[in-house]
Amino acid sequence: MGVLINKDTKVIVQGITGKTAAFHTKQMLEYGTNIVAGVTPGKAGQTVEGVPVFDTVEDAVKATGATASVIFVPARFAADSIMEGVEAELDLVVCITEHVPVQDMIKVRRYMEGKKTRLIGPNCPGILTVDEAKMGIIPGYIHKKGHVGVISRSGTLTYEATFQLSNAGIGQTTAIGIGGDPIKGTDFIDALKLFNEDDETKAIMMIGEIGGTAEEEAAQWIKENMKKPVIAFISGVQAPPGKRMGHAGAIIAGGKGTAADKIKALNAVGIPVAETVATMGETVVKKLKEAGIYDECHTC
C-alpha cells in the first residue's frame, strides 16, 4: 500500500530528454515505476528509455491517461512546469529541481489554490513506495517493505534514516522527501495526514532541520490528531544564526527556526527526538517497543 504512488500510478517525466532526467527515468523504470510518457517541448515523437515523448503535458495526459508527473527541468522553468501539471489536473506533481526562485513558488502556491493537484517539493529527492514505484532520485535498494512512513526535508537524511531502519529490521511503507526550500508544495502536516489515514503505516519517522516553524506546527497537529507513534530527528543544532546551511530553507532568521525550539516542541508532545543522526534507527525501535508494535513492524 503506502501513500501517494503505487506500481499502477501512471507517471509522466517532465524534462525527460535532459541528461539527469534520462538517467533517473531508467532508474525509476527499473524500480517498477509505470512511466507512460515524457514531456519536452519540441521533442514529440522521440523516445527515452522506450518512453514516448510529447510536446505538452496535456498531450501526454490525453494519450496515456497519466495522473502524476515528476519534474527535472532547470530552475528557471520549474514553476511553469509545475503549473502545466496542475492545469492538466494531475493528482500529483513531484518537483526535484533545486534553486527555484521563492517568488516563483509564491505564485505557484497561489495558482494551486482550489485545484486538485498535490505538489511535493521543489528541491526534494522525491517519493518512493517500497517495492511499488518511485518518483525522483531516492535510491531504491536501501528500502525494505514494512510499516514505517518516512518524511524528510533532506535527501541524504532520508536515505540515512531508511538505511538504519532497514538494518534494524524495520521496513517502510513510503518515503516522502518534502524538500529543503522555504516555500513548498507539501509540508510535514500534509504528509502526516496521509500516513495517519494509511492502514499499512503503523508509525512515522519525521526528519526536520533548522529554519521556519513547520516542525513546531506539526508537533501541535500531532498532539491533536495523530493516531500513530511519531519519532523525529532535527539537524542543525550547531548552526549559527543568519547562515544558510546548504538548503535555501535552512536558516535561523530573527531568532526563529532553531533546532532547540523544534526539539523542545516535539518533546513537549511526547515525540522522541534522536540525539544524533547515528541513532535514528534505534530511537524508532525503542518507540515501537514502547508502543507495543515492534513485532508487527519487524518485517525484514
Add this chain to the structure above:
Amino acid sequence: MNIHEYQSKEVLRQFGVNVPNGKPAFTVEEAVEAAKELGSKVTVVKAQIHAGGRGKAGGVKIAKNLDEVKAYATELLGKILVTHQTGPDGKKVNRLLIEEGSNIAKEYYLSFVNDRSTAKIVMIGSEEGGMEIEKVAAESPEKIIKEYIDPAIGLAPFQATRMAYKMHFKPEAIKKASATMIKLYNAFIGKDCSQVEINPLVVTAEDDVICLDAKLNFDDSGLFRHPDIVELRDETEEDPKELWASNEGLNYVNLGGDVACMVNGAGLAMATVDILKYYGGEPANFLDVGGSSTPEKIATAFEIMLDGGQAKGIFVNIFGGINKCDVIAEGIQKAAQIIAEKTGQDGIPVPVVVRLEGTNVERGRQILTEKPVKNVFMAPTMEGGAQDIVKRVEEAKKN
C-alpha cells in the same frame, strides 16, 4: 545575497522610493568631497558593513561641518566595528555612506519578507522605529502589524492605507506612507528580494516620509534575473574561505573550530556538524560536496578545510545513494595525491577518518584499504568515525 545600505538605497531610488541624498566614499577625501557636494547643514557619516546594529556600535556619526566629516571619516575607515550581528571579531569598515541629515519627527519600522507558513509576502509595520523588531515582538507584540499580500493582486492600496493608520502616522503623512509601502513592495518583487527592511522609516518635521536606513537581501535563486544586483556583491564582506568555496561551487560555512567535515547532502552535513560537537569536538565547518563530486572538487574541498592550519582532522561522511561509494573512494585517493603533490608531503597532513555507507560500499572500502593513503582511516560506523576523529584531533593538539 546581501548588499550595503548605500546600494540598497540606490536600488530603492530606481523604484521612486524617497531616500536621503547621499554618496558612497572609499577614502577620507571622497567623504569630504561628497559632503561638500551635498551641502547640507548636517551630514551623516555611516559605516557600510553587512551587519545591523551599526549605530549602537559607533558606526554612525553626525557631522556639523566639513572638518567633522573629515574627522569621522578618518576614524571610521579601517576601523573594526563590532555589533551584535558581526560576532566578536567584528567587521572592517572599507566604505562609508555620506548622507544629508534629516529633520526627524518620528521613527517607524517597516519590512517585507517571504512568509513560509502562508506562502505569501508579508508586510510588517510598527510604530516602534529604530529598535530591533525581535525585541518589539517579544515585549509588545500588539505593536507589530502585519498585512499578507496576495501575489495575484500585489499590495492593495487599502492594505497600505490600513497599515499606515495602524502604525499611527499623522494624517498629513498617511498618503505618503502608503505610497512608500507600495513602492517598496514593487522593489521587493522587482528584484526577487528575500527581505526589505526599513528601520527607521521616518516622518520629517516637513511631513515627508523617508527611508532613513535600508536593508535589502536577495533570493540567491532569483539572481539569474538580476545581473545588476549580482554586480553589487562585495566580496570583502565575506569569509575568505566561504568565498573560495562558493567560487568552486561548494556549499561551505566556516564554523571556526578545528574538526572539519566533508559530507554529501546538506541535511547530513548539518547532522555531521552536530554529531562532532556531541562527541566533544569543535566543528570547523559545514561542507556539502553535493552529488556528483570529481576528485578535483574533493581535493579543493580538502585544501579549503586545511587552509591556514584550521583543520586538525577531517571527518568524511558519505552516504552513497546515486553516487557510488567506490567512485567516492577513488576520489578521496586522487584528492590525497593532488594534495601530496602540492604540499610535497606524503598524503594528507592531518588525520582523515572516512565513513562510507550505501551503494557499492564494499568496493569503496576495499579501494581505500588495498591502496592505503597515509593518514586516512576507515570508520566502521558513523558514530565510531565521529568519536575517532574527535579523539585524533585531541591527541594532535596535545603534541
